[in-house]
Amino acid sequence: MTTKKYLESLFCPGSVAVVGATESPGKLGGIVLTNLLGVKGRLYPVNPAYREVMGLRAYASIREIPGAVDLSIIIRPAAEVPELLRQHAGKARFALIVSAGFAEVGEAALQEELVKAGRESGVRLVGPNCLGIYNPRHRLDTMFLPHACLKRPGKGNVAIVSQSGAIMICLLETIGRSGTGVSKVFNYGNAADIDAPEVYDYLAEDAETSVVVSYLESIGDGRKFIGAARRLADKKRLIVLRAGKGAGGQAAAFSHTGRLAGRYEVFHSILREYGIMEAPDYDSLMDAAKALSFQSISTGKRLCIITNGGGSGVLASDECMKHGLELVPLPEKSSCELRSVFPPFYAIKNPIDLTGQVRTDDYRVALRAVRDHYDGFVVIALTGVAGVTVGLADILKEFRAESGKPVAVHIAQGGIAPRLCGLLEKAKIPVYPSPERAVRGMAVLLGNGGQKHD
Amino acid sequence: MDIRQKVRQFLSSTSGGKLIFEHESKQFLRELGAGAPKGVFVPRGDPLPSAVDELRYPLVAKVASSRLSSKSDAGGIKLNISNREELLRAVAGLMQIEHAEGVLAEEMVPPGFEVIVGGALDADFGPIVMYGLGGIFVEVFQDISFALAPVDEKQALWLINETKGKQILRGVRGRPPLDVNALARIIGIVSQLITTGFFEEIDLNPVVLFPDKAVVLDAKIKIR
Numbered sequence: 001m002t003t004k005k006y007l008e009s010l011f012c013p014g015s016v017a018v019v020g021a022t023e024s025p026g027k028l029g030g031i032v033l034t035n036l037l038g039v040k041g042r043l044y045p046v047n048p049a050y051r052e053v054m055g056l057r058a059y060a061s062i063r064e065i066p067g068a069v070d071l072s073i074i075i076r077p078a079a080e081v082p083e084l085l086r087q088h089a090g091k092a093r094f095a096l097i098v099s100a101g102f103a104e105v106g107e108a109a110l111q112e113e114l115v116k117a118g119r120e121s122g123v124r125l126v127g128p129n130c131l132g133i134y135n136p137r138h139r140l141d142t143m144f145l146p147h148a149c150l151k152r153p154g155k156g157n158v159a160i161v162s163q164s165g166a167i168m169i170c171l172l173e174t175i176g177r178s179g180t181g182v183s184k185v186f187n188y189g190n191a192a193d194i195d196a197p198e199v200y201d202y203l204a205e206d207a208e209t210s211v212v213v214s215y216l217e218s219i220g221d222g223r224k225f226i227g228a229a230r231r232l233a234d235k236k237r238l239i240v241l242r243a244g245k246g247a248g249g250q251a252a253a254f255s256h257t258g259r260l261a262g263r264y265e266v267f268h269s270i271l272r273e274y275g276i277m278e279a280p281d282y283d284s285l286m287d288a289a290k291a292l293s294f295q296s297i298s299t300g301k302r303l304c305i306i307t308n309g310g311g312s313g314v315l316a317s318d319e320c321m322k323h324g325l326e327l328v329p330l331p332e333k334s335s336c337e338l339r340s341v342f343p344p345f346y347a348i349k350n351p352i353d354l355t356g357q358v359r360t361d362d363y364r365v366a367l368r369a370v371r372d373h374y375d376g377f378v379v380i381a382l383t384g385v386a387g388v389t390v391g392l393a394d395i396l397k398e399f400r401a402e403s404g405k406p407v408a409v410h411i412a413q414g415g416i417a418p419r420l421c422g423l424l425e426k427a428k429i430p431v432y433p434s435p436e437r438a439v440r441g442m443a444v445l446l447g448n449g450g451q452k453h454d
Numbered sequence: 455m456d457i458r459q460k461v462r463q464f465l466s467s468t469s470g471g472k473l474i475f476e477h478e479s480k481q482f483l484r485e486l487g488a489g490a491p492k493g494v495f496v497p498r499g500d501p502l503p504s505a506v507d508e509l510r511y512p513l514v515a516k517v518a519s520s521r522l523s524s525k526s527d528a529g530g531i532k533l534n535i536s537n538r539e540e541l542l543r544a545v546a547g548l549m550q551i552e553h554a555e556g557v558l559a560e561e562m563v564p565p566g567f568e569v570i571v572g573g574a575l576d577a578d579f580g581p582i583v584m585y586g587l588g589g590i591f592v593e594v595f596q597d598i599s600f601a602l603a604p605v606d607e608k609q610a611l612w613l614i615n616e617t618k619g620k621q622i623l624r625g626v627r628g629r630p631p632l633d634v635n636a637l638a639r640i641i642g643i644v645s646q647l648i649t650t651g652f653f654e655e656i657d658l659n660p661v662v663l664f665p666d667k668a669v670v671l672d673a674k675i676k677i678r
Contacts, residue, residue: 222579226602266576269600269616273609 007202010126010194011184013070014041017092019084020075021045021053028098028144029075034075040041044069055165062087071096072123073142075131076228078102078110081128082117086250089121097128103190104129104205115192131165132188134172136182141188145169148378156181157210159203160291161196163188164243167215174286180293183208195220196253199227205230209273210235213285217244219267220423225335229276237292239277241285242267246395252286256385277444284440287432291408291441294428298406299447300375302328303439305351306366306387307380308358310412313351316435320331323443325376334369341365350379359386364395371399374440383420393423400429410438448450457646459488465652465677470520470555472654472677477518477558479673483658486647488640488671490632493560496545502538507558514538514562515544521553530554533562563669567574568660571641573648575655575678583645585610585620588660603645610638612644636668637661647675648663654678665677 016039022029029047033054036043045053048060053194062072062084069092074081082136089094096120102111111128118125122243127133131144136155143150152171153176160175160182162168168187172399175182184206186199196214203209212232219225219242232238245264269276279285303325305315320327327350330338338348342362347353352370354362363379379396381388400407409424409431411417432438455463463497468474481491487623494505496520524590525531530551532544541559548557556596568588576582584603599616601609613618615636625631644656 219578222576226579265598266579266582266600268583270579270602272616273601273612402455 007199007328009070010124011135011140011202011206013068013094013140015044015065015067015071016041016140017044017059017065017069018075019062019072019073020048020140021047021058023050023053023318024144031144031146032073032075032098035143035145035147036138039141040138041070041140046072053166062091067201068092070094070224071140073098075099075144078107078128082110082113085114085117085123085125086121088123092123092170094126094133095123096126096130099127099131099191100129100143100393102192104126109383111190111192111308118193119328125193126186128192131168131187131285132233133187134182134185137158146250151176152442154424155183155208155209156293157183157287158213159206159209160214161188161199161203161212162186162215163191163196163217164215165189167243171213171215171377173288174288176315177428178286178290180290183210187248191218193222197224200238204235205412209236211289212239213289214238214240215285216240216242221268222270226270226274229271230274233274233276237297239279239292240271240284240287241279241282258279268334268366274400279454283437286428287437287441289446290430291406291444294430295406295445296398297425297447298375298445300313301326301377301446302373302375303442303446304330304370304374304376305378306363306370307351307356307382307435308354308356308385309380309382310353310355312380312382312412312435313353315438316380317345317351318447319436319439323442324378324437325439325446328374330370331373334373336364337369356385357389358385358397360387360389362392363392364389367395367399367403371405372404374405377407378410378438379440380410380438381420382413383411383415383417386422388416390416390420390423393420393427396424396429400427406442408432408438408441408445410435458650458652461647461650461652470622473520474559474675475518475520475556475675476516476673479675480670483640483643483673486643488643488670489636489667490673491560491563493558495556495558495616497556498549498554500556502545504527506538506541510561512562513541513559515541515548516560517548517551518554518556518558519551519552520555523549526560528552531591535562537560563662563671565666566662566663566669567570568671569619569637569659570598571637571658573644573649573653573656581642581645581651583610583613583648584611585641586617587622588671591619601645604649605642605645607635607638607642611643613641614638630665632663633666635666640668640670652678 020032021031024030044065045058050058071094073096075098080097127226162226165187188343299402305316352366490525510606513535535541545557551560565642570586570588572584580602584602601613623632655676658670660671662669
């Protein structure tokens with residue numbers, strides 16, 4: 001069976017069991033069950049102490065559930081888990097082990113026992129020590145986080161594959177705020193069995209996913225990882241953030257290759273070798289994810305900046321050089337056209353500076369005049385001046401529709417800024433809190449994908 | 455003969471321990487197509503072999519020992535040897551070094567641009583090949599890059615171009631361009647050797663680049 005088909009019943013299970021489900025809303029077993037009440041599929045609480053949990057019939061053990069179970073979520077003390085898992089033989093396809101207390105705290109033997117129990121029972125494992133899966137389209141949510149504490153982002157095209165649960169929560173928060181949504185979210189914790197490469201292969205074929213954001217601490221079998229990452233990057237936009245970069249940046253004296261093996265630099269080089277996009281830090285990861293979830297990758301490197309603040313334009317220009325983007329001068333025809341309609345104190349060059357006396361419609365005029373001569377546009381609007389209105393959102397939306405070219409925006413200062421940001425992101429135009437980050441977002445959209453980040 | 459067979463044959467002929475003698479490593483690399491200085495090995499206790507007379511002065515003499523990790527730290531390298539008499543004196547002196555098992559006398563290579571080529575077994579990725587600027591640059595700039603081994607010549611050229619030093623190799627400020635293709639060939643050879651699984655580490659440091667050749671000046675190859 002292909003990975004795609006096989007893992008489909010993990011991400012979209014027809015039946016879900018919760019081993020350790022309780023009524024108590026304060027306990028993990030209660031939170032997980034609450035979050036799963038809407039799941040598309042049958043839901044079976046398993047707990048020998050109850051006959052009914054949250055209005056659902058409870059089962060004393062997994063074996064008593066009628067029929068097969070696609071996904072069993074286990075929330076019991078670590079020591080009990082291997083034995084519980086053995087009861088899953090012939091009953092469940094996947095077991096997602098939420099429980100902590102395995103290799104991450106030095107209990108390597110217990111984890112080995114768990115893996116053995118899984119293998120002998122024919123059950124594939126997620127975790128242990130993980131939050132598991134969130135798939136909004138299937139209303140599958142195995143995360144032990146109450147909705148009051150973590151607002152889930154809606155449906156979208158961004159998949160998250162994160163080794164760390166904490167980082168996954170941060171990513172969900174950021175994605176929710178940025179107006180993007182998620183397709184599949186996967187936190188695999190100790191990766192005792194199912195690891196990132198297997199999920200990459202699944203996501204490569206997943207129609208709902210177009211961008212994959214992946215946070216890694218260890219990579220296991222590097223060749224397997226690179227193979228799957230390449231297959232995924234062929235079909236979707238994959239952005240990797242690797243933690244544990246170590247002391248590489250320091251002047252650690254070395255003279256031979258052996259001492260370098262296993263270092264972050266090896267990973268970094270090999271990712272570059274195969275053209276896999278790597279984000280240098282968390283913000284860049286999120287900035288790239290936002291840009292790619294809104295707009296598709298385009299080609300070319302000629303960039304035009306349109307700003308109403310000189311300094312912001314200069315900072316944006318500086319950033320362009322780092323990413324190989326070219327601020328080619330305006331063509332003579334565009335310059336003449338703009339000079340004839342704009343006041344003499346506007347700067348008619350690249351960046352085009354509409355100054356503090358800007359009126360919203362000037363952005364439309366400027367964009368139209370340069371539209372055919374550039375590959376991408378960074379628009380900077382400082383809302384502290386009276387002339388910038390929320391009408392800018394419609395102007396940029398229309399421009400995107402008629403030009404089909406990528407646009408990234410930097411909005412700063414108060415007043416209408418939050419409203420304008422909201423409208424722009426609804427129109428799938430990424431907004432960034434600094435001029436440099438807007439340029440980095442554009443660099444990703446123009447295909448050099450962080451490859452020049454050094 | 456494929457590379458694994460060549461390695462097997464080579465390993466059956468080596469005389470030292472885990473760390474292969476420099477002259478044996480260089481001889482093997484030469485057979486595989488890498489440039490290395492012409493040299494003669496003088497075993498401990500033996501007189502100077504007649505082959506020494508075929509070497510062109512000036513020479514360099516290096517102590518050979520499978521138990522010394524750094525020849526230069528032990529004072530085990532004598533440079534600028536200009537005649538037979540000086541050579542005899544240098545060899546006699548080097549044989550006094552503790553654990554000395556012989557001396558390698560070889561033709562001295564004029565100064566050139568130094569780079570490093572290495573192969574290692576990475577915990578995550580298995581066999582990898584490394585390239586970087588050598589000499590003082592490796593310590594200060596750490597201008598190095600890695601690739602999965604083996605690499606073909608095109609990938610080796612990619613690896614070379616990954617470092618900032620590529621501009622020096624292309625020739626800056628009127629300096630002639632250096633022999634990048636010979637370097638790529640050496641990178642390819644190291645990547646093939648490390649991929650055979652017979653070696654734990656290969657360290658060619660430095661490889662000296664000239665406009666018309668690349669010469670392996672020192673070679674440390676450790677058997678797995």
